[in-house]
Amino acid sequence: MLASCQSAQPTFSKRGETYKSAREIAEEKRQARKQARMAARNGGKGKKVASKDRTSRTKVPNARRLDENVATVIHTARSYTGTPYRWGGTTRVGMDCSGLLCTSFQSINVTLPRTSEEQSRYGKPVKVKELKEGDLVFFGANKYSREITHVGMVTEVINDNEIKFIHASTSLGVIENNLISDYWQKIFIKAVRPFEE
DSSP, X not given: OOOOOOOSSOOSOOTTSOOOOHHHHHHHHHHHHHHHHHHHHTTTOSOOOOOTTHHHHHHSOOHHHHXXXXXXXXXXXXXXXXXXXXXXXXETTEEOHHHHHHHHHGGGTOOOOSSHHHHTTSSEEOOGGGOOTTOEEEEOSSTTOOSOOEEEEEEEEEETTEEEEEEEETTTEXXXXXXXXXXXXXXXXXXXXXXXO
């Protein structure tokens, strides 16, 4: 049985709904918390926060906020470095690859789907040469497989020959590796960008 990192009401986009990136969801939640704080300060009375064009602000949050979200998720993922691999795990006792991402995205109040295959549909497809920090990368069991069995997140794009990603390795636990290495290139299947610009 898989450990769940989803709340009773998941916040990722569902079939038939308009796609929302992780950043958009996080920004909407931040705005809701800000409104609640302002209402509490005013004792529920007085001036209300003007809701002028609130949708456009949440649809296209500013670049600085986007960078903060990416940095927060990467920082959270890196804080688990060295955590041993545990199938279905989502804690420091043990963690699997999709559990690492679920837990890391929770730091910005975004609930990802639980499995790597489901996560591969969470975002817009991206080419390797266009990868950026925060993008998710997906792998198969071997070079002949097209079935997604593993996921990681890009943490640093150094140059065309070095793109670091963090993941929960079955043998080494949570670790960063170079996506451009021969081993990872052979089993790489796709990448998606959960953080929309």
